[in-house]
Amino acid sequence: LDSTEANLIMTAWNKVKTQESDILYAIFKTYPDIQNKFPQFTGKDLDSIKGSAAFAVHATxxxxxxxxVFGLFGHDGTGPALKTLMNEMGQNHKGRGVTKAQFNEFRTAFMTYMKSHSPFGDNVQTAFNKAFDTMYYVIFENL
Ligand code: HEM
Known part of the structure:
Protein backbone atom coordinates (compact mmCIF):
# COMPACT_ATOMS: atom_id res chain seq x y z
CA LEU A 1 0.00 0.00 0.00
CA ASP A 2 1.22 3.47 -0.71
CA SER A 3 0.90 6.29 1.81
CA THR A 4 -2.26 7.65 0.16
CA GLU A 5 -3.97 4.27 0.54
CA ALA A 6 -2.75 3.94 4.12
CA ASN A 7 -4.24 7.35 4.92
CA LEU A 8 -7.56 6.50 3.27
CA ILE A 9 -7.83 3.43 5.47
CA MET A 10 -7.04 5.32 8.66
CA THR A 11 -9.53 8.08 7.84
CA ALA A 12 -12.34 5.56 7.28
CA TRP A 13 -11.30 3.47 10.28
CA ASN A 14 -11.09 6.47 12.61
CA LYS A 15 -14.81 7.05 12.03
CA VAL A 16 -15.85 3.62 13.31
CA LYS A 17 -13.14 2.41 15.66
CA THR A 18 -14.97 3.61 18.78
CA GLN A 19 -17.91 1.34 17.89
CA GLU A 20 -16.15 -1.76 19.19
CA SER A 21 -19.13 -3.72 20.47
CA ASP A 22 -21.28 -2.84 17.45
CA ILE A 23 -18.58 -4.11 15.08
CA LEU A 24 -18.22 -7.43 16.92
CA TYR A 25 -21.99 -7.72 17.18
CA ALA A 26 -22.40 -7.28 13.41
CA ILE A 27 -19.78 -9.96 12.74
CA PHE A 28 -21.32 -12.47 15.18
CA LYS A 29 -24.85 -11.71 13.97
CA THR A 30 -23.99 -12.48 10.35
CA TYR A 31 -21.69 -15.42 11.13
CA PRO A 32 -22.71 -17.25 14.33
CA ASP A 33 -20.03 -19.88 13.61
CA ILE A 34 -17.45 -17.19 14.50
CA GLN A 35 -19.22 -16.42 17.81
CA ASN A 36 -19.29 -20.13 18.59
CA LYS A 37 -15.49 -20.37 18.43
CA PHE A 38 -15.30 -18.15 21.52
CA PRO A 39 -15.63 -20.51 24.50
CA GLN A 40 -17.33 -17.93 26.72
CA PHE A 41 -19.88 -17.01 24.03
CA THR A 42 -20.64 -20.41 22.50
CA GLY A 43 -24.36 -21.01 22.08
CA LYS A 44 -25.33 -17.83 23.94
CA ASP A 45 -27.97 -15.37 22.83
CA LEU A 46 -26.09 -12.58 21.09
CA ASP A 47 -28.41 -9.80 22.21
CA SER A 48 -28.01 -10.75 25.84
CA ILE A 49 -24.18 -10.95 25.77
CA LYS A 50 -23.70 -7.77 23.73
CA GLY A 51 -23.79 -5.48 26.77
CA SER A 52 -21.55 -7.66 28.94
CA ALA A 53 -18.07 -6.74 30.13
CA ALA A 54 -16.62 -9.88 28.51
CA PHE A 55 -18.06 -8.83 25.17
CA ALA A 56 -16.63 -5.32 25.47
CA VAL A 57 -13.21 -6.70 26.39
CA HIS A 58 -13.05 -8.89 23.30
CA ALA A 59 -14.41 -6.25 21.01
CA THR A 60 -11.81 -3.79 22.27
CA VAL A 69 -2.24 -3.18 12.03
CA PHE A 70 -3.80 -0.46 9.90
CA GLY A 71 -1.37 2.03 11.43
CA LEU A 72 1.55 -0.11 10.32
CA PHE A 73 0.61 0.16 6.66
CA GLY A 74 1.65 3.79 6.71
CA HIS A 75 5.11 3.00 8.03
CA ASP A 76 6.01 -0.59 7.45
CA GLY A 77 4.29 -1.57 4.19
CA THR A 78 4.36 -5.34 3.98
CA GLY A 79 7.49 -5.13 6.11
CA PRO A 80 8.79 -7.04 9.07
CA ALA A 81 6.58 -5.66 11.86
CA LEU A 82 3.41 -6.53 10.01
CA LYS A 83 4.66 -9.99 9.09
CA THR A 84 5.63 -10.79 12.65
CA LEU A 85 2.27 -9.66 13.97
CA MET A 86 0.33 -11.61 11.34
CA ASN A 87 2.38 -14.77 11.87
CA GLU A 88 1.70 -14.58 15.62
CA MET A 89 -2.00 -14.07 15.16
CA GLY A 90 -2.13 -16.83 12.53
CA GLN A 91 -0.53 -19.23 15.00
CA ASN A 92 -2.81 -18.15 17.87
CA HIS A 93 -5.89 -18.58 15.75
CA LYS A 94 -4.74 -21.86 14.24
CA GLY A 95 -4.49 -23.15 17.80
CA ARG A 96 -8.14 -22.18 18.30
CA GLY A 97 -9.25 -24.03 15.17
CA VAL A 98 -10.18 -20.89 13.22
CA THR A 99 -10.45 -21.65 9.49
CA LYS A 100 -9.63 -19.68 6.35
CA ALA A 101 -13.34 -19.70 5.54
CA GLN A 102 -14.04 -18.00 8.88
CA PHE A 103 -11.36 -15.39 8.26
CA ASN A 104 -13.02 -14.68 4.93
CA GLU A 105 -16.41 -14.41 6.64
CA PHE A 106 -14.90 -11.95 9.09
CA ARG A 107 -13.56 -9.90 6.20
CA THR A 108 -16.94 -9.82 4.47
CA ALA A 109 -18.82 -8.78 7.61
CA PHE A 110 -16.16 -6.24 8.52
CA MET A 111 -16.30 -4.56 5.10
CA THR A 112 -20.09 -4.52 5.13
CA TYR A 113 -19.96 -2.76 8.50
CA MET A 114 -17.35 -0.28 7.27
CA LYS A 115 -19.31 0.62 4.15
CA SER A 116 -22.53 1.29 6.03
CA HIS A 117 -20.93 3.27 8.88
CA SER A 118 -18.15 5.13 7.09
CA PRO A 119 -19.46 5.53 3.55
CA PHE A 120 -16.63 5.56 1.06
CA GLY A 121 -15.79 5.16 -2.60
CA ASP A 122 -13.87 2.75 -4.77
CA ASN A 123 -10.45 4.07 -3.85
CA VAL A 124 -11.02 3.31 -0.16
CA GLN A 125 -12.48 -0.08 -1.03
CA THR A 126 -9.39 -0.87 -3.10
CA ALA A 127 -7.10 0.18 -0.25
CA PHE A 128 -8.95 -2.09 2.22
CA ASN A 129 -8.85 -4.96 -0.25
CA LYS A 130 -5.09 -4.61 -0.54
CA ALA A 131 -4.74 -4.40 3.25
CA PHE A 132 -6.76 -7.59 3.82
CA ASP A 133 -4.96 -9.42 0.99
CA THR A 134 -1.63 -8.51 2.57
CA MET A 135 -2.72 -9.51 6.09
CA TYR A 136 -4.43 -12.72 5.03
CA TYR A 137 -1.56 -13.84 2.80
CA VAL A 138 0.63 -14.14 5.90
CA ILE A 139 -2.10 -15.43 8.24
CA PHE A 140 -3.17 -18.16 5.80
CA GLU A 141 0.38 -19.53 5.56
CA ASN A 142 -0.02 -20.36 9.26
CA LEU A 143 -3.44 -22.04 9.21
C1 HEM B 1 -8.55 -13.67 20.24
C2 HEM B 1 -11.52 -16.31 17.51
C3 HEM B 1 -10.61 -13.47 13.70
C4 HEM B 1 -8.01 -10.60 16.59
C5 HEM B 1 -9.41 -14.65 19.81
C6 HEM B 1 -9.93 -15.72 20.63
C7 HEM B 1 -10.75 -16.46 19.87
C8 HEM B 1 -10.78 -15.87 18.55
C9 HEM B 1 -11.53 -17.71 20.28
C10 HEM B 1 -9.57 -15.97 22.11
C11 HEM B 1 -10.50 -15.22 22.98
C12 HEM B 1 -10.27 -15.55 24.42
O1 HEM B 1 -9.28 -15.08 24.98
O2 HEM B 1 -11.08 -16.29 24.98
C13 HEM B 1 -11.54 -15.76 16.25
C14 HEM B 1 -12.33 -16.27 15.16
C15 HEM B 1 -12.08 -15.49 14.08
C16 HEM B 1 -11.12 -14.47 14.51
C17 HEM B 1 -13.28 -17.47 15.21
C18 HEM B 1 -12.71 -15.70 12.75
C19 HEM B 1 -12.41 -15.07 11.68
C20 HEM B 1 -9.84 -12.43 14.15
C21 HEM B 1 -9.40 -11.32 13.36
C22 HEM B 1 -8.70 -10.50 14.19
C23 HEM B 1 -8.66 -11.12 15.49
C24 HEM B 1 -9.69 -11.13 11.87
C25 HEM B 1 -8.02 -9.20 13.93
C26 HEM B 1 -7.81 -8.70 12.76
C27 HEM B 1 -7.91 -11.20 17.79
C28 HEM B 1 -7.14 -10.68 18.89
C29 HEM B 1 -7.30 -11.56 19.96
C30 HEM B 1 -8.15 -12.62 19.48
C31 HEM B 1 -6.31 -9.41 18.87
C32 HEM B 1 -6.68 -11.42 21.35
C33 HEM B 1 -5.24 -11.79 21.33
C34 HEM B 1 -5.05 -13.26 21.20
O3 HEM B 1 -5.32 -13.98 22.17
O4 HEM B 1 -4.65 -13.73 20.12
N1 HEM B 1 -9.94 -14.77 18.56
N2 HEM B 1 -10.83 -14.68 15.83
N3 HEM B 1 -9.35 -12.28 15.43
N4 HEM B 1 -8.50 -12.37 18.17
FE1 HEM B 1 -9.61 -13.56 16.98
Missing part, protein backbone atom coordinates in the same frame (compact mmCIF):
# COMPACT_ATOMS: atom_id res chain seq x y z
CA UNK A 61 -8.99 -6.32 21.85
CA UNK A 62 -9.86 -6.95 18.22
CA UNK A 63 -10.46 -3.30 17.38
CA UNK A 64 -7.21 -2.17 19.07
CA UNK A 65 -5.35 -4.82 17.16
CA UNK A 66 -6.82 -3.59 13.88
CA UNK A 67 -5.85 -0.01 14.75
CA UNK A 68 -2.29 -1.22 15.32
Missing amino acids: RIVSFMTQ
Whole structure:
Protein backbone atom coordinates (compact mmCIF):
# COMPACT_ATOMS: atom_id res chain seq x y z
CA LEU A 1 0.00 0.00 0.00
CA ASP A 2 1.22 3.47 -0.71
CA SER A 3 0.90 6.29 1.81
CA THR A 4 -2.26 7.65 0.16
CA GLU A 5 -3.97 4.27 0.54
CA ALA A 6 -2.75 3.94 4.12
CA ASN A 7 -4.24 7.35 4.92
CA LEU A 8 -7.56 6.50 3.27
CA ILE A 9 -7.83 3.43 5.47
CA MET A 10 -7.04 5.32 8.66
CA THR A 11 -9.53 8.08 7.84
CA ALA A 12 -12.34 5.56 7.28
CA TRP A 13 -11.30 3.47 10.28
CA ASN A 14 -11.09 6.47 12.61
CA LYS A 15 -14.81 7.05 12.03
CA VAL A 16 -15.85 3.62 13.31
CA LYS A 17 -13.14 2.41 15.66
CA THR A 18 -14.97 3.61 18.78
CA GLN A 19 -17.91 1.34 17.89
CA GLU A 20 -16.15 -1.76 19.19
CA SER A 21 -19.13 -3.72 20.47
CA ASP A 22 -21.28 -2.84 17.45
CA ILE A 23 -18.58 -4.11 15.08
CA LEU A 24 -18.22 -7.43 16.92
CA TYR A 25 -21.99 -7.72 17.18
CA ALA A 26 -22.40 -7.28 13.41
CA ILE A 27 -19.78 -9.96 12.74
CA PHE A 28 -21.32 -12.47 15.18
CA LYS A 29 -24.85 -11.71 13.97
CA THR A 30 -23.99 -12.48 10.35
CA TYR A 31 -21.69 -15.42 11.13
CA PRO A 32 -22.71 -17.25 14.33
CA ASP A 33 -20.03 -19.88 13.61
CA ILE A 34 -17.45 -17.19 14.50
CA GLN A 35 -19.22 -16.42 17.81
CA ASN A 36 -19.29 -20.13 18.59
CA LYS A 37 -15.49 -20.37 18.43
CA PHE A 38 -15.30 -18.15 21.52
CA PRO A 39 -15.63 -20.51 24.50
CA GLN A 40 -17.33 -17.93 26.72
CA PHE A 41 -19.88 -17.01 24.03
CA THR A 42 -20.64 -20.41 22.50
CA GLY A 43 -24.36 -21.01 22.08
CA LYS A 44 -25.33 -17.83 23.94
CA ASP A 45 -27.97 -15.37 22.83
CA LEU A 46 -26.09 -12.58 21.09
CA ASP A 47 -28.41 -9.80 22.21
CA SER A 48 -28.01 -10.75 25.84
CA ILE A 49 -24.18 -10.95 25.77
CA LYS A 50 -23.70 -7.77 23.73
CA GLY A 51 -23.79 -5.48 26.77
CA SER A 52 -21.55 -7.66 28.94
CA ALA A 53 -18.07 -6.74 30.13
CA ALA A 54 -16.62 -9.88 28.51
CA PHE A 55 -18.06 -8.83 25.17
CA ALA A 56 -16.63 -5.32 25.47
CA VAL A 57 -13.21 -6.70 26.39
CA HIS A 58 -13.05 -8.89 23.30
CA ALA A 59 -14.41 -6.25 21.01
CA THR A 60 -11.81 -3.79 22.27
CA ARG A 61 -8.99 -6.32 21.85
CA ILE A 62 -9.86 -6.95 18.22
CA VAL A 63 -10.46 -3.30 17.38
CA SER A 64 -7.21 -2.17 19.07
CA PHE A 65 -5.35 -4.82 17.16
CA MET A 66 -6.82 -3.59 13.88
CA THR A 67 -5.85 -0.01 14.75
CA GLN A 68 -2.29 -1.22 15.32
CA VAL A 69 -2.24 -3.18 12.03
CA PHE A 70 -3.80 -0.46 9.90
CA GLY A 71 -1.37 2.03 11.43
CA LEU A 72 1.55 -0.11 10.32
CA PHE A 73 0.61 0.16 6.66
CA GLY A 74 1.65 3.79 6.71
CA HIS A 75 5.11 3.00 8.03
CA ASP A 76 6.01 -0.59 7.45
CA GLY A 77 4.29 -1.57 4.19
CA THR A 78 4.36 -5.34 3.98
CA GLY A 79 7.49 -5.13 6.11
CA PRO A 80 8.79 -7.04 9.07
CA ALA A 81 6.58 -5.66 11.86
CA LEU A 82 3.41 -6.53 10.01
CA LYS A 83 4.66 -9.99 9.09
CA THR A 84 5.63 -10.79 12.65
CA LEU A 85 2.27 -9.66 13.97
CA MET A 86 0.33 -11.61 11.34
CA ASN A 87 2.38 -14.77 11.87
CA GLU A 88 1.70 -14.58 15.62
CA MET A 89 -2.00 -14.07 15.16
CA GLY A 90 -2.13 -16.83 12.53
CA GLN A 91 -0.53 -19.23 15.00
CA ASN A 92 -2.81 -18.15 17.87
CA HIS A 93 -5.89 -18.58 15.75
CA LYS A 94 -4.74 -21.86 14.24
CA GLY A 95 -4.49 -23.15 17.80
CA ARG A 96 -8.14 -22.18 18.30
CA GLY A 97 -9.25 -24.03 15.17
CA VAL A 98 -10.18 -20.89 13.22
CA THR A 99 -10.45 -21.65 9.49
CA LYS A 100 -9.63 -19.68 6.35
CA ALA A 101 -13.34 -19.70 5.54
CA GLN A 102 -14.04 -18.00 8.88
CA PHE A 103 -11.36 -15.39 8.26
CA ASN A 104 -13.02 -14.68 4.93
CA GLU A 105 -16.41 -14.41 6.64
CA PHE A 106 -14.90 -11.95 9.09
CA ARG A 107 -13.56 -9.90 6.20
CA THR A 108 -16.94 -9.82 4.47
CA ALA A 109 -18.82 -8.78 7.61
CA PHE A 110 -16.16 -6.24 8.52
CA MET A 111 -16.30 -4.56 5.10
CA THR A 112 -20.09 -4.52 5.13
CA TYR A 113 -19.96 -2.76 8.50
CA MET A 114 -17.35 -0.28 7.27
CA LYS A 115 -19.31 0.62 4.15
CA SER A 116 -22.53 1.29 6.03
CA HIS A 117 -20.93 3.27 8.88
CA SER A 118 -18.15 5.13 7.09
CA PRO A 119 -19.46 5.53 3.55
CA PHE A 120 -16.63 5.56 1.06
CA GLY A 121 -15.79 5.16 -2.60
CA ASP A 122 -13.87 2.75 -4.77
CA ASN A 123 -10.45 4.07 -3.85
CA VAL A 124 -11.02 3.31 -0.16
CA GLN A 125 -12.48 -0.08 -1.03
CA THR A 126 -9.39 -0.87 -3.10
CA ALA A 127 -7.10 0.18 -0.25
CA PHE A 128 -8.95 -2.09 2.22
CA ASN A 129 -8.85 -4.96 -0.25
CA LYS A 130 -5.09 -4.61 -0.54
CA ALA A 131 -4.74 -4.40 3.25
CA PHE A 132 -6.76 -7.59 3.82
CA ASP A 133 -4.96 -9.42 0.99
CA THR A 134 -1.63 -8.51 2.57
CA MET A 135 -2.72 -9.51 6.09
CA TYR A 136 -4.43 -12.72 5.03
CA TYR A 137 -1.56 -13.84 2.80
CA VAL A 138 0.63 -14.14 5.90
CA ILE A 139 -2.10 -15.43 8.24
CA PHE A 140 -3.17 -18.16 5.80
CA GLU A 141 0.38 -19.53 5.56
CA ASN A 142 -0.02 -20.36 9.26
CA LEU A 143 -3.44 -22.04 9.21
C1 HEM B 1 -8.55 -13.67 20.24
C2 HEM B 1 -11.52 -16.31 17.51
C3 HEM B 1 -10.61 -13.47 13.70
C4 HEM B 1 -8.01 -10.60 16.59
C5 HEM B 1 -9.41 -14.65 19.81
C6 HEM B 1 -9.93 -15.72 20.63
C7 HEM B 1 -10.75 -16.46 19.87
C8 HEM B 1 -10.78 -15.87 18.55
C9 HEM B 1 -11.53 -17.71 20.28
C10 HEM B 1 -9.57 -15.97 22.11
C11 HEM B 1 -10.50 -15.22 22.98
C12 HEM B 1 -10.27 -15.55 24.42
O1 HEM B 1 -9.28 -15.08 24.98
O2 HEM B 1 -11.08 -16.29 24.98
C13 HEM B 1 -11.54 -15.76 16.25
C14 HEM B 1 -12.33 -16.27 15.16
C15 HEM B 1 -12.08 -15.49 14.08
C16 HEM B 1 -11.12 -14.47 14.51
C17 HEM B 1 -13.28 -17.47 15.21
C18 HEM B 1 -12.71 -15.70 12.75
C19 HEM B 1 -12.41 -15.07 11.68
C20 HEM B 1 -9.84 -12.43 14.15
C21 HEM B 1 -9.40 -11.32 13.36
C22 HEM B 1 -8.70 -10.50 14.19
C23 HEM B 1 -8.66 -11.12 15.49
C24 HEM B 1 -9.69 -11.13 11.87
C25 HEM B 1 -8.02 -9.20 13.93
C26 HEM B 1 -7.81 -8.70 12.76
C27 HEM B 1 -7.91 -11.20 17.79
C28 HEM B 1 -7.14 -10.68 18.89
C29 HEM B 1 -7.30 -11.56 19.96
C30 HEM B 1 -8.15 -12.62 19.48
C31 HEM B 1 -6.31 -9.41 18.87
C32 HEM B 1 -6.68 -11.42 21.35
C33 HEM B 1 -5.24 -11.79 21.33
C34 HEM B 1 -5.05 -13.26 21.20
O3 HEM B 1 -5.32 -13.98 22.17
O4 HEM B 1 -4.65 -13.73 20.12
N1 HEM B 1 -9.94 -14.77 18.56
N2 HEM B 1 -10.83 -14.68 15.83
N3 HEM B 1 -9.35 -12.28 15.43
N4 HEM B 1 -8.50 -12.37 18.17
FE1 HEM B 1 -9.61 -13.56 16.98
